[in-house]
Amino acid sequence: MTTCFNEMFDDGAVRAPYARLEDWTRSLPAGLRHMKQAEAEALFRRIGITFAVYGEGGDPDRLIPFDMFPRVFTANEWARLDRGIRQRARALNAFLVDVYGRGEIIRAGKIPAHLVYRNAAFEKAVVGIVPPKGVYSHIVGIDIVRTGRDEFFVLEDNCRTPSGVSYMLENREIMMRMFPDLFRENRIEPVDSYPALLRRTLASVAPLKCEGEPTVVLLTPGHFNSAYYEHSFLADMMGVELVEGQDLFVEGEFVWMRTTEGPRRVDVIYRRIDDAFIDPLCFRPDSMLGIAGLMDVYRSGGVNICSCPGAGVADDKAVYTFVPEMIRFYLGEEPILNNVPTWQCALQDDLKYVLAHLGDLVVKEVHGSGGYGMLVGPKSTADQIERFRARIEENPAKYIAQPTLALSATPTFVEDGIAPRHVDLRPYCLVGDRIELVPGGLTRVALTEGSLVVNSSQGGGVKDTWVLAE
Amino acid sequence: MLSRTADTLFWTARYLERAENMARLLEVGARISLLPSVHGYRSEWDSLLQASGTAEGFARKYGEPVARNIESFLFFDRDNPSSVVSCLTQARENARIVRAALTTQVWDVLNTAFQEMKQLERTPRSELELTQLTEWVTRTAALVRGSIGATLLRNDGYDFLNLGYAMERADATARLIDVKYYVLLPRVEFVGSGLDNYQWMTLLRALSLHRAFHWSYAGDITARKIVDFLILNPENPRALRASVEAINTALGRLASRYGRQMDAQVRAEAMLAPLSETSVEGIFEEGMHEFLTGFITEIAALSHQVWEDYLTGDVR
Numbered sequence: 001m002t003t004c005f006n007e008m009f010d011d012g013a014v015r016a017p018y019a020r021l022e023d024w025t026r027s028l029p030a031g032l033r034h035m036k037q038a039e040a041e042a043l044f045r046r047i048g049i050t051f052a053v054y055g056e057g058g059d060p061d062r063l064i065p066f067d068m069f070p071r072v073f074t075a076n077e078w079a080r081l082d083r084g085i086r087q088r089a090r091a092l093n094a095f096l097v098d099v100y101g102r103g104e105i106i107r108a109g110k111i112p113a114h115l116v117y118r119n120a121a122f123e124k125a126v127v128g129i130v131p132p133k134g135v136y137s138h139i140v141g142i143d144i145v146r147t148g149r150d151e152f153f154v155l156e157d158n159c160r161t162p163s164g165v166s167y168m169l170e171n172r173e174i175m176m177r178m179f180p181d182l183f184r185e186n187r188i189e190p191v192d193s194y195p196a197l198l199r200r201t202l203a204s205v206a207p208l209k210c211e212g213e214p215t216v217v218l219l220t221p222g223h224f225n226s227a228y229y230e231h232s233f234l235a236d237m238m239g240v241e242l243v244e245g246q247d248l249f250v251e252g253e254f255v256w257m258r259t260t261e262g263p264r265r266v267d268v269i270y271r272r273i274d275d276a277f278i279d280p281l282c283f284r285p286d287s288m289l290g291i292a293g294l295m296d297v298y299r300s301g302g303v304n305i306c307s308c309p310g311a312g313v314a315d316d317k318a319v320y321t322f323v324p325e326m327i328r329f330y331l332g333e334e335p336i337l338n339n340v341p342t343w344q345c346a347l348q349d350d351l352k353y354v355l356a357h358l359g360d361l362v363v364k365e366v367h368g369s370g371g372y373g374m375l376v377g378p379k380s381t382a383d384q385i386e387r388f389r390a391r392i393e394e395n396p397a398k399y400i401a402q403p404t405l406a407l408s409a410t411p412t413f414v415e416d417g418i419a420p421r422h423v424d425l426r427p428y429c430l431v432g433d434r435i436e437l438v439p440g441g442l443t444r445v446a447l448t449e450g451s452l453v454v455n456s457s458q459g460g461g462v463k464d465t466w467v468l469a470e
Numbered sequence: 471m472l473s474r475t476a477d478t479l480f481w482t483a484r485y486l487e488r489a490e491n492m493a494r495l496l497e498v499g500a501r502i503s504l505l506p507s508v509h510g511y512r513s514e515w516d517s518l519l520q521a522s523g524t525a526e527g528f529a530r531k532y533g534e535p536v537a538r539n540i541e542s543f544l545f546f547d548r549d550n551p552s553s554v555v556s557c558l559t560q561a562r563e564n565a566r567i568v569r570a571a572l573t574t575q576v577w578d579v580l581n582t583a584f585q586e587m588k589q590l591e592r593t594p595r596s597e598l599e600l601t602q603l604t605e606w607v608t609r610t611a612a613l614v615r616g617s618i619g620a621t622l623l624r625n626d627g628y629d630f631l632n633l634g635y636a637m638e639r640a641d642a643t644a645r646l647i648d649v650k651y652y653v654l655l656p657r658v659e660f661v662g663s664g665l666d667n668y669q670w671m672t673l674l675r676a677l678s679l680h681r682a683f684h685w686s687y688a689g690d691i692t693a694r695k696i697v698d699f700l701i702l703n704p705e706n707p708r709a710l711r712a713s714v715e716a717i718n719t720a721l722g723r724l725a726s727r728y729g730r731q732m733d734a735q736v737r738a739e740a741m742l743a744p745l746s747e748t749s750v751e752g753i754f755e756e757g758m759h760e761f762l763t764g765f766i767t768e769i770a771a772l773s774h775q776v777w778e779d780y781l782t783g784d785v786r
Contacts, residue, residue: 045585046578223567236570241472247783258473258783260626261728 004406005148006420007071017072017468018411020185025069025411025418033068033413040066040174065461066171068178071410071423071443078189078439078467081144081152081427084337085437087327089140089429092159092314094330096136100127100310110325115318120367123275123310125282125295131308132205133433137315138270138306139198140429144337146408153340153405155424157323159315160307161272164442164462165428166230169194169237171464172440187469189439194428195237201432202238202268208301209253214267216240217257219248221273221289231272240270245277250293255303268304275309317366317400318344341403345396354401355392358385361401362452363392376452378404407452410463412445422446424454425465439467473783475568476630480781482564483634486611489557491642493607495522496544496554497676500600502669503537515540521649524552541600546591554607558587573621576614583610608678626727633720633776640713641769646673647700648762670696677708697758698750710765711745717772718742724780732779737772741765 008018028036044063073081098104099116100123106113116122141162143155172191176183199216206214220231222244235242247257248266256263271278277287282295297303313319321342324335343350343361354361363375375388392399409420427441443463444454454460499518516535519525524543527550532539547553562584569577590598590606615635622628650673670691674680679699686703687695701710718738725731753761779785 046581223563228566232567232569241475242570243472244474247472247474260471260473260476260630260724260780260783262785263783 004420004422005146005151005408007146007408007410007423008420010149017074017466020182021070021072021411024179024182030417036068036178037413040068040178043174043177044170064167064456065447066174067412067421067445067447067461067463068175069411069413069418070175070182070464070466071425072466072468074468075470080336082437082439084152084154084335085140085142085144085427085429086435087331087333087336088142088154088157088323089137089431089435091323091326091330092140092157093135093137093431095326096159096308096311096314097130097134098330099313100129100136105326105329108329110329111319111322115316115322116313119313119316119319121275121310121312121316123313126299126308126310129299129308132207132304135205135431136308137311138201138205138431140431141426142337142429144425144427145340145405146423146425147406148408152337154323154337155340156317156320157315158426159311160274162426162428163227163230163272164426164444165194166233167462168428168440168442168465170233171442171462175464186466189467189469191438191440194438195234197430197436197438198234198270199238199240201430201436202270202306204432204434205304205306206267207304210267215265216268216270217243217248217266219243219245219269219271219273219278221277225272227272245273245287245289245291248291248294250291250297253297253300253302255291255294255297266303268306270306275312278305278309317342317364318346318397321400340405343401345392345399345401350401351392351396354399355389358389360404362404363388363399363401366398366400376404379450379452404452410443410445412447412461412463414447414449419449421449422452422454423463440465471571471626471630473781475571476626477777477781478564478568479571479627479630480634480776482561482568483631484638485557485561485564486614487635487638487642488552489554489561490607490611491638491646492522492544492552492554492557493604494676495646496541496600497604498672499540500604501672501675517649518544521646522552523645524550538595542595545600545603554603555587555591558584558607558610568627571627573617575617575621579610579613579617583613586610626724629720629723629727630780632716636713636716636720637769637773639708640710640717641766643700643708643710643713644762644765644769647697648759648766651758666693667691674699679706679708682706694750694754697753701753702745702748702750704746711742714738714741714745721776732775732785734772734775734779737768737775741768741772 008015008021014022041063044066095105099106103116105111106116137159139162141158141164143158144152145155146152168191202216203214216238217240218231218235218238220228220242222228225231232242241257243257248255249258250256251263255266255269257266273289276284277289279290279292279294280287281292283290294303294305295309298305298309321339321344324339327333327335343354345351345354354363357377358375359377361377363377365373375385377385380388407422407424409422411418412421414421423443423445425441425443427437430436443465444456445461445463446452446454446459447461448459451459456462495518499515503515515537516525518540519528519535522544528535528540528543531549532543543550543553545554548556548559550556562580565572565577565580586606590603618628618631622631650669670693671680674683674696683696683699686699686705699706699709703709704711706712721735721738725735
């Protein structure tokens with residue numbers, strides 16, 4: 001593997017945005033650093049910022065490792081990312097309204113019909129529906145990797161219910177609490193307006209029949225869910241009720257929640273459960289998490305569901321390849337952020353190339369997530385590669401492949417000092433009557449030396465992400 | 471407020487109060503067992519199991535009542551739903567579910583206690599004195615209660631928490647008196663004996679009330695005075711009367727907040743009258759056991775009424 005771009009250095013010299021951090025690390029001897037690290041962990045644990053993993057034994061309250069070394073973007077770098085992310089969020093929503101409507105992009109021959117209509121995430125139940133303000137995906141998480149000074153790529157889109165934003169907010173809180181001087185010396189754009197913006201966005205897409213100030217709720221699968229902390233945190237920060245399926249019911253034309261003062265109407269549901277579980281009458285009949293009849297109310301304009309059912313068809317890894325086409329088709333613009341070149345194993349020529357170059361590529365399942373079920377060619381043994389080859393041959397359409405990118409690295413505290421570790425970035429773009437994006441996002445870091453897998457379920461950690469003011 | 475949130479807060483408080491009462495009961499057992507054997511009768515620890523309603527579960531798991539096993543069963547055993555560890559785990563899990571309805575301080579105290587509890591569980595049992603454990607529980611309970619009082623908004627959530635505390639305490643105190651009267655004392659001819667008085671004093675001590683008792687009542691310790699103190703005395707925070715008053719306060723606040731009176735308020739008010747009008751003589755005439763059984767039944771019925779009125783989310 002070639003050497004990767006270290007975001008702190010350029011030709012051996014410290015880059016401007018990291019200059020003050022270099023002084024900071026010198027003022028932080030190992031002893032103090034270990035103390036601060038322990039303090040951070042104690043804070044996380046006391047506040048209860050854990051992700052619960054049930055059913056695997058061990059401590060159910062796990063901490064995501066937090067690295068105190070911030071990751072920094074300049075105002076210029078961010079300006080470009082900001083434009084690119086907003087552009088993508090607009091195109092993805094235009095695509096969703098289109099494919100559940102007339103399907104112009106398919107008639108125009110820009111995307112193969114089967115990729116959309118035979119996609120497992122394509123929801124027949126919402127065909128013909130244009131949700132309020134024409135928005136299907138209200139929170140778009142766009143995973144971005146960097147490979148050089150000015151080279152950014154979109155790795156994937158998350159149009160359903162991207163998670164992790166609570167870490168973006170809490171990482172900042174903890175850093176400000178532990179190192180106030182850093183924030184006095186550097187001019188760092190704040191991110192704490194996110195919950196207010198999220199609430200505003202959700203209220204802006206209230207359904208047709210809503211009168212007055214809309215009642216917004218956050219629907220969680222419950223306290224056994226690994227992201228429960230985030231659900232509870234966001235509901236609290238927004239000042240909305242955190243509900244479970246059992247708290248809601250359908251009566252007449254509306255959805256109601258059970259309160260100590262009797263039933264209260266609900267207008268907007270920010271749901272953190274999958275499509276398949278939200279309404280047992282419409283989707284999985286065995287779902288205990290959903291609300292029977294919800295989809296009828298949704299269809300008749302009595303409630304809005306964020307993100308709307310069916311939004312997942314836009315973030316599928318096979319559809320991903322066509323996002324640049326969407327941007328050109330719907331917006332008449334050239335993509336500001338590029339895709340990673342991708343081979344579709346469903347296509348004969350691509351498949352042939354992939355099978356011949358397995359040792360150099362990253363192969364992923366089209367519907368996979370969380371870093372599971374993937375092959376990182378250069379990091380795998382011949383045996384692992386051969387076993388994966390058999391799986392691809394069995395069902396090629398299930399896989400896509402990408403070149404192994406030389407992901408950028410940022411300085412990270414490790415056992416014996418500071419060392420570069422690979423990172424990615426997930427900003428959270430809010431789409432309602434207007435598009436909002438707080439300057440920052442969640443930086444995930446692969447803590448194992450050389451590793452490219454940043455997922456928290458596989459030993460990844462998180463960092464505070466700074467965007468410097470002009 | 472979401473009905474489920476109210477329900478979860480109510481149970482958070484009940485579990486906290488239950489953990490504390492269990493710890494106090496353990497203290498009673500430990501002190502009574504220090505008493506020299508009377509007429510060869512030494513089954514105080516067994517009485518403790520009877521008092522906590524866990525005798526059957528214990529017999530199934532351990533067989534013969536041995537002090538160390540009983541302590542473990544009532545404090546640490548997760549198979550025992552009433553053990554201190556089980557109750558605190560439930561309380562903390564409930565609090566986690568309704569984190570947003572609590573302040574950071576309340577959560578912090580409860581969550582820190584939970585981490586300490588896990589530390590205690592890892593400590594070899596031989597290094598832990600029982601008093602050390604029970605004191606830790608009462609201290610934790612006081613910290614949680616204090617941070618609720620000092621930091622929580624006086625909203626409906628606060629009322630449901632207080633309702634949970636008061637109902638659990640009313641129930642537990644009634645059971646404790648009943649058990650003292652009918653279980654702890656080996657035979658009826660011991661009433662009024664040295665053993666009887668010693669047990670009462672131990673009970674007061676476990677409730678942290680022994681000095682308060684002496685301030686309130688002069689002269690000899692008699693069963694009558696103690697019954698008056700634990701049931702009717704309006705100054706005693708653990709007396710049944712105080713618990714029922716607290717229940718009425720919480721329900722009254724809910725009625726005025728929501729602008730409507732429910733059946734629960736009517737029921738709760740009806741429970742207060744006999745406690746403020748009856749004398750000790752009246753209770754002894756009715757029969758102490760009958761009085762207490764009736765009281766416990768009323769509390770259960772009230773609990774159900776609260777559920778129907780506020781926690782189903784179905785009242786129009």
